[in-house]
Amino acid sequence: MKVYKTDEIRNIALIGNAGTGKTTLAEAMLLEGGVINRRGEVTAGNTVSDYxxxxxxxxxxxFSTVLHAEYNNKKINIIDTPGMDDFRGAVISALHVVGSAVIVINSPQGMESGTESAYRITANAHKPVIFLFNHLDHENAHYEQTLEQAKALYGNKVTPVQYPVNAGPGFNTIIDVLTMKQYKYPLDGGQPEISDIPESEKERADELHNELVEMAAENDEGLMELYFEKGSLTEDEMRQGIKLGMIERSLFPVFCAGAKQAVGVSRLMEFITNITPSPAEAVEVPEINGKHPKVDPSESPSLFVFKTTIEQHVGEITFFKVMSGTVKEGQDLINSKSDNKERVSQIFVNAGKNRTKVPEMIAGDIGSTVKLRETKVNHTLSEKVAHYQFKPIEFPPSRHTVALYAVNEADEEKIGEMFAKMHDEDPTFVVEYSKELKQMLVHCQGEYHQNALHWYYKNVFKIDVEFKAPKIPYRETITKSAQADYRHKKQSGGAGQFGEVHLVIEPYEEGSEPRNSFKMGDKEQKLSVRDTQEHPLPWGGKLIFHNCIVGGSIDARFMPAILKGIMEKMEEGPLTGSYARDIRVYVYDGKMHPVDSNEISFKLAGRNAFSMAFKQAGPKILEPIYNLEVMVPSERMGDVMSDLQGRRALIMGMGSEKGYEKIEARVPLKEMYKYATSLSSVTQGRGRFNISFNGYEKVPQEVQDELLHSYAAEMIEE
Known part of the structure; x- marks a missing residue:
């Protein structure tokens, strides 16, 4: 296969809602580009992309699939991406390395939620966009209505380059207002018959042509002067203006297609090769060490890894973009993360699972290699003297958390090992083992995402797993002061155990001062603080420990043991076993035995005295509260508000932003389980949300009673 120069390469991503025909379009492009000789079908499971x-x-x-096609003496690298929002990490990673995006729209359905999501991702990445109205051969195709919806959302930047003549069953004819020609395609596929625009379409075509000329001229002062001077622009001048407009995102050209029969596909590919930016012209991934290598074959070679996958009989395949210079097979490069050497033993051009070996790749091209030892997604390989490191892909935060269990305990270790492989392939899968909750927590994008993970455990890894709702990291604290004392005494031959501890506890608030007396029954107990230790707790809050012993009733050497016993009980709270926090402890009296007292005795005495006092001190359970920001279409506002009220949400504010209603609320974490699924259902996929930790607050009494009952039942079972 030919080694293409930087200006002969175009990199695009096919993005959009599920069911818009992205994979079918990719198949048609590969056929037009000579990579395949017959089209596969999604329903038959024989497409190059979804393999x-x-x-x-x-x-x-x-997953995203890396493909290529050769057309018009140029190479088009194509990344076909998933349409379900749960797999948007693949869309984000694809847009990180391509120059342009084709947003594929299902014209019978109009502007769907996935279309809006895809557009937002292109806006964040500042990538040029082509809107492709697909399925125009469907009986319910609505070109005009869909165009109006697109303009309503994104303004007059949405500019038709084409419109269909006969949308609906039998669709095969397009008017192109850039070339000012009519394209009539054979219904069984193939090259179109290109002719002059018929008189019946001339008026409409001229009107749209003039609009396109104006949009193209607006992107360059020189073109604007030419337009004022001549009243029009040549096709080449228009191409220049359209390219500048696309790069600046001030122009979004609209194309038409019936991808199943390849109607409009060759003209789309011609536009991509002639007008979309080459890697040297596109918005590129910045280098974060302060260096700025050009997308040029004369620069020092470097590549950026944006995707890995594992294939049976092959192992891990690493997909990369050549960021600068020329990468050759057998070349040694340095991993910027580890400073270790990696050998690029082979270089492949990709068409799904099919790979074509090439000797080298030039800056801007996309390819793959195998057998890299430690290079993963977001890693840069470059020459040691350059030591480039390119900006990493920022994957979306998780929106759905579940606890993962092996059905068979013998598989517990395996599920973690297999998860690491899944994370390499899809970095939006994140796992953590919570020591506090004693659960393996999987953070992902939603239930579809979770189901994909389940599929892999069942069908590939052959491990039975189950998913459960994650436990909630509650906290325990107290609301008033209480006193308790406990004597630990044990005699069983030889040396015995003896330790007695008297203490008082009270709630701790930041900035508060210790007290010097407490009323215990009818008596006032004076306290003299001799030593204070402040312990910030790893799980939040503090323990303040005061040594108030006078007269030597407890030797100073036993105080650390008492503190240790209290801290152990703080780690396993007296109410539900959750961490306790924000407590001040005064140890003011006790007893020792000259022979039997030791550290273990005072640790147990301190632990039990603390537990007894805690239960008398108005104990309360605290729950984690999260800030929630929901963006919702105005017509779904009432449904979303009703759902939030059922989740014990406290509405903090409302407003409007970019055509959406914004709700700000504070919601208990317990009520956020499966919220991504619920919001999608209520808003037909158009709602989105962000959450962030706010703090801990006391649970309502009925919730506390329920938690205490559940914990008691759990203890009986154990």
């Missing part, structure tokens, strides 16, 4: 077994089972893309 993974899970995708063939689901009938939907789950």
């Amino acid at each position: 993974q077994p899970i995708e063939q089972d689901y009938g939907n893309s789950v």
